[in-house]
Amino acid sequence: MRILVVEDTEDVAEAILAHFTRQGHACDLAATLEDASHYAGIDPYDLVILDINLPDGSGLVFLKQLRAAKNGVPVLVLTARMQVEDKIDALDFGADDYLVKPFDLRELEARARAITRRQHGASEAVVNAGNLSCNFAARTVSVDMAEVELTRREFILLETFMGNLNRVLQKDELYSRLYGLTGEAGLNAVEVYIARLRRKLGNADLEIRTLRGLGYQAMIKTDRPPA
Structure with a gap:
């Protein structure tokens, strides 16, 4: 937050x-x-x-x-x-x-x-996006019930996307969520954390899309291949 x-x-x-x-x-x-x-x-x-x-x-x-x-x-x-x-x-x-x-x-x-x-319309501490489960209170994440370890900033980034599904988020906005107004990291830090998050959530139903010139958009996959 x-x-x-x-x-x-x-x-x-x-x-x-x-x-x-x-x-x-x-x-x-x-x-x-x-x-x-x-x-x-x-x-x-x-x-x-x-x-x-x-x-x-x-x-x-x-x-x-x-x-x-x-x-x-x-x-x-x-x-x-x-x-x-x-x-x-x-x-x-x-x-x-x-x-x-x-x-x-x-x-x-x-x-x-x-x-x-x-x-964000979620009254419970646990919010699901397909096979991805995020417990905001315990700060834990799992995919297909297997726990995924995230750093603090990776969790903040995921929390932001989970609370803004389908909404296009600009890089500046994501940066401010991660670092505030006094952060000293460059804007490229956002790309680094998104890349890490994508790798760790590779099997999740949550897809983080890059929209060139606009920002990023998190959506639930509708074409997940059968197991």
């Missing part, structure tokens, strides 16, 4: 970034509403983790801006407020979920996985 973390408390922000980065996700950090708006206007995100109390205003202002712009990115709100009214406000403004501070990073990650799965 590519995640925008909007949080001004330094130690909380660092803990969130470190946790999700270890899991292989690309994360960008915004400490103010202004920075959050800037980042959101550059590239799409798979998830926004949004603190309510920010130096230049309420995070709910940013949330309302996203929804007014028809941006349906999943938003998980972080709040130190315990009142039911505050939680209702967040949900009414378009938040997908909320978590009260202090929180366990494992719960934050589980909630993040859940709302992004729902965004």
Whole structure:
């Protein structure tokens, strides 16, 4: 996933970034509403983790801006407020979920996985594409029930394709999912990871097509030869 973390408390922000980065996700950090708006206007995100109390205003202002712009990115709100009214406000403004501070990073990650799965129409942790099975919670992949070992970035790439079947994804978008805005690798890194993923999933029903000048498209094969 590519995640925008909007949080001004330094130690909380660092803990969130470190946790999700270890899991292989690309994360960008915004400490103010202004920075959050800037980042959101550059590239799409798979998830926004949004603190309510920010130096230049309420995070709910940013949330309302996203929804007014028809941006349906999943938003998980972080709040130190315990009142039911505050939680209702967040949900009414378009938040997908909320978590009260202090929180366990494992719960934050589980909630993040859940709302992004729902965004792509998958309510379960395990998503299948023909004989390919991907467990987003356990971060495991199997083809014909045989486990396939993927690196963190290979899994992130597969997760992106599984959540965007039949959609053409540009190389720039895939790069941002893998490295975020501050990545130092070149765009050719995307081609390298796709080549590795294709090799490891050679017997899978998922086909990753290269569309010259457009990008890449993942589709379920309909002409799989008989065993």
